[in-house]
Amino acid sequence: MTTPTLPHISVPPHPVWPLLEPKQKRALMDRIKAYLKREKAVLVAHYYVDGDLQALAEETGGCVADSLEMARFGAEQDADTLVVCGVRFMGETAKILNPEKRVLMPDIKASCSLDDGCPADLFSAFCDQYPDHRVVVYANTSAAVKARADWMVTSSIALPVVQHLHEQGEKVLWAPDKHLGHYVQKMTGTEMVLWPGACVVHEEFKSVALERIRRLHPEAAVLVHPESPDSVVQQADLVGSTTQLIKAVTELPNPEFIVATDEGIFWKMRQLAPDKKLIAAPTAGEGATCESCAHCPWMAMNALQNLADCLEKGAPVIRVDPLIRERAILPIQRMLAFARERGIGSRQK
Ligand code: 13P
Numbered sequence: 223m224t225t226p227t228l229p230h231i232s233v234p235p236h237p238v239w240p241l242l243e244p245k246q247k248r249a250l251m252d253r254i255k256a257y258l259k260r261e262k263a264v265l266v267a268h269y270y271v272d273g274d275l276q277a278l279a280e281e282t283g284g285c286v287a288d289s290l291e292m293a294r295f296g297a298e299q300d301a302d303t304l305v306v307c308g309v310r311f312m313g314e315t316a317k318i319l320n321p322e323k324r325v326l327m328p329d330i331k332a333s334c335s336l337d338d339g340c341p342a343d344l345f346s347a348f349c350d351q352y353p354d355h356r357v358v359v360y361a362n363t364s365a366a367v368k369a370r371a372d373w374m375v376t377s378s379i380a381l382p383v384v385q386h387l388h389e390q391g392e393k394v395l396w397a398p399d400k401h402l403g404h405y406v407q408k409m410t411g412t413e414m415v416l417w418p419g420a421c422v423v424h425e426e427f428k429s430v431a432l433e434r435i436r437r438l439h440p441e442a443a444v445l446v447h448p449e450s451p452d453s454v455v456q457q458a459d460l461v462g463s464t465t466q467l468i469k470a471v472t473e474l475p476n477p478e479f480i481v482a483t484d485e486g487i488f489w490k491m492r493q494l495a496p497d498k499k500l501i502a503a504p505t506a507g508e509g510a511t512c513e514s515c516a517h518c519p520w521m522a523m524n525a526l527q528n529l530a531d532c533l534e535k536g537a538p539v540i541r542v543d544p545l546i547r548e549r550a551i552l553p554i555q556r557m558l559a560f561a562r563e564r565g566i567g568s569r570q571k
């Protein structure tokens with residue numbers, strides 16, 4: 223069996239958005255609200271995008287959520303247009319589930335290192351080597367990769383789905399995040415082969431520096447997204463999806479939290495738990511490159527300015543090849559049906 227050699231991932235620099243005066247910001251937000259009405263459009267935003275976008279999504283009847291809830295929310299709307307503020311795989315999932323709706327994104331270049339690190343042709347060749355394995359792919363993949371899968375999962379449902387497959391005696395081929403795959407394998411005891419991809423944001427968290435910060439904050443609970451390396455996951459009081467981490471801040475009694483995920487999540491955490499102290503887990507330390515500094519450069523491509531432009535021009539539009547869509551919808555629907563049956567997932571209000 224051969225391990226795939228991943229393509230080089232080109233990580234863009236964080237975009238620098240011109241600072242807006244409060245008056246300019248209000249005017250831009252009003253313009254966006256008017257476009258949303260005119261286009262019968264709704265905003266579907268991820269917790270990692272800029273706080274102004276999250277606020278606007280909430281104010282206008284859209285949603286701010288993790289990948290699972292973004293997919294569900296989009297499918298429940300009777301809007302003509304879904305405007306996805308997040309990264310491309312989120313826009314593609316929305317389009318796959320809602321072919322009759324127009325799906326817009328502020329910047330079509332908003333990718334993800336997991337998606338870019340798992341090209342469909344290489345992935346298909348990898349799958350061919352394991353014909354007796356169930357293929358489980360993370361949401362952070364292209365439509366073409368999903369088209370080759372049996373199941374799609376997000377971080378909030380990966381464990382129960384793989385546990386379910388394990389109980390049925392299945393072996394699992396997992397892609398593309400090796401850290402999440404390793405975590406799921408360890409927790410469920412499933413026989414798994416892992417695609418060797420990683421998230422450039424979560425891979426930056428440093429375990430030795432985290433140990434040091436934990437010593438300085440003995441009352442803090444450590445919250446870790448499972449895309450982080452095992453040495454960081456091992457120090458967690460709670461490992462979970464973005465929604466599960468937010469829920470922990472509101473429900474655990476600790477006065478302080480050390481948070482190992484994209485810093486965009488702090489907007490929602492502060493909104494729901496203003497009295498809790500939030501500390502960003504360290505990305506600096508031995509071996510640090512700080513390609514991302516705990517903020518996804520692709521999520522940062524979403525801003526008020528290009529959101530207004532995209533609504534005004536009706537572009538960029540997300541398109542998915544109908545033949546790929548026909549196949550890619552199956553693993554997504556399987557996950558949504560499983561979530562419904564088990565009552566998994568909810569948004570943080
Ligand atoms: P969630 O599904 O937990 O929101 O994760 C999406 C993601 O891209 C994390 O990096």
Ligand code: SF4
Nearest residue numbers: 334335421422423518
């Ligand atoms: Fe992809 Fe990581 Fe960005 Fe999430 S944070 S979209 S996994 S690069």
